[in-house]
Ligand SMILES: Nc1ncnc2c1ncn2[C@@H]1O[C@H](COP(=O)(O)OP(=O)(O)O)[C@@H](O)[C@H]1O
Ligand SMILES: Nc1ncnc2c1ncn2[C@@H]1O[C@H](COP(=O)(O)OP(=O)(O)O)[C@@H](O)[C@H]1O
Ligand SMILES: [Mg+2]
């Protein structure tokens with residue numbers, strides 16, 4: 231197998247049994263791969279199953295069916311689930327929409343970033359720790375004056391940077407960013423997205439980047455997957471997906487992205503997708519190299 | 526000429542008394558809204574959009590005060606209206622919708638009943654009539670099967686449907702002005718688009734005037750007739766949607782437009798506005814945006830720019846429009862496509 235594949239998700243299925251009558255198919259036969267140093271953008275509306283994919287990859291629960299391979303090892307094996315979970319805990323890191331809000335309010339920025347470094351013995355000695363914290367802050371665009379600040383003394387965007395510094399300190403092989411900018415102002419979103427791009431280009435991090443709309447995905451992803459009701463609808467290299475969207479749901483999502491052009495917007499027809507027309511047991515068909523459509 | 530504005534703010538300043546001092550949340554705002562018009566107020570968090578709209582509805586806490594200026598609704602000066610008169614006004618003329626529908630909805634009461642109650646509170650009709658009207662309202666806001674859904678509680682509804690219900694409640698009293706404060710911010714884009722179109726449709730059907738608040742300039746392009754851009758409590762640019770989008774004059778407006786992914790050319794980086802809005806405890810002298818403005822002039826740090834008039838309807842408060850200023854062209858990516 232190609233050793234540059236970091237994450238390989240194969241026919242993943244995740245069901246939640248609510249009661250005797252009701253089972254939710256949160257993920258239904260989803261497959262995709264992420265190569266080292268690339269950003270895979272996973273897009274879908276609320277409830278489409280994006281976070282469930284993230285949690286299953288993280289090993290929070292074993293999949294109902296299908297496999298997750300991480301750096302060539304199958305980590306979804308039910309028998310060895312516990313061991314795998316420990317192995318992935320350090321190598322896969324996640325950033326949430328509210329990671330920033332979840333920072334311990336009684337700890338300084340320096341302590342917040344130092345905590346996982348110490349627990350996991352990533353640095354030895356005080357001096358090295360200080361150096362590491364400084365360089366992590368620098369990587370996320372903060373200067374060392376932030377070290378003594380508390381979370382409520384800094385802005386939402388800065389808190390998200392601290393959460394990112396804490397996460398990259400672990401030097402993970404994969405970073406899952408689950409709607410990391412959804413609760414930030416547009417102007418701050420651009421700052422954080424630029425930061426993710428730098429982390430990829432300059433430091434070679436690999437990302438599973440989750441978003442609920444396509445606008446920002448275009449700038450950040452190498453490959454895009456579009457989800458609806460737990461299924462992948464379309465998957466393609468970013469340029470191809472935006473220039474040649476084929477699935478009607480992808481087209482509907484694209485048409486709904488607001489454009490800052492009033493005359494264009496007033497005349498724009500927003501395409502609708504009727505979920506009833508979604509085939510129950512379709513397949514992902516490769517229509518051109520790397521471009522898959524559910525039909 | 527008789528002033529036909531349905532809402533007019535004149536030199537309005539609002540501040541809060543806090544333990545740390547006076548927060549100047551809204552500073553010298555002049556705005557007007559005509560009948561049937563949709564005015565978008567846009568700016569980053571903390572720029573004063575919510576305080577501005579809530580000051581009209583008089584929903585601000587006791588620590589707030591109107592420092593200066595006047596508020597006119599249908600030509601009547603309501604600046605010093607007491608709660609009793611305001612309650613009347615809120616039932617008949619002014620109405621509002623917030624970002625989170627659950628701030629308005631009661632989770633334990635069926636939707637239909639909540640709308641009916643709100644109609645009974647504001648209108649002299651029988652319970653039967655109110656119920657009929659509530660079903661009409663649900664239809665107006667695009668809820669399918671309103672008779673069936675009438676008896677369901679909010680948790681049976683999706684986020685978008687809840688926001689529609691809140692709109693139904695807000696519109697049930699036939700208001701003349703609707704304040705919609707980030708009503709689509711937490712919704713999916715396809716749902717957001719439907720709510721925007723719904724607001725347009727309601728405006729066309731009822732002639733209501735709307736103040737639509739958002740931090741995202743992209744979102745308002747579809748519905749705004751007029752746009753006011755706020756920064757640090759002040760309106761820094763105002764004009765028709767065409768003027769503000771195709772001929773933006775304030776560097777802050779350039780910044781807001783430039784940060785949008787859809788106005789960025791592929792392969793280029795997003796252009797974010799560096800830094801963040803100032804704390805309004807002690808606003809800087811001069812132009813509050815100067816420290817974040819790559820086009821700032823010396824005078825921006827010292828003296829507040831006046832509102833320069835560009836056309837009959839287009840205004841911007843930036844020294845770049847002074848005849849002594851160097852000529853600065855806005856970033857090209859914002860040109861009309
Ligand atoms: N632990 C769980 N138990 C039951 N249902 C769940 C659980 N987690 C997620 N779901 C359901 O699975 C579906 C997908 O949810 P989620 O992955 O959170 O979607 P997204 O992140 O795309 O908004 C939803 O219908 C959600 O209600
Ligand atoms: N109750 C309050 N007490 C003190 N300051 C307040 C209060 N409400 C709002 N502010 C301040 O007023 C300014 C404008 O806030 P707001 O109108 O909520 O901004 P926006 O809606 O544009 O995000 C902010 O600096 C905010 O901190
Ligand atoms: Mg999610």
Ligand SMILES: [Mg+2]
Nearest residue numbers: 574575576706
């Ligand atoms: Mg607000």
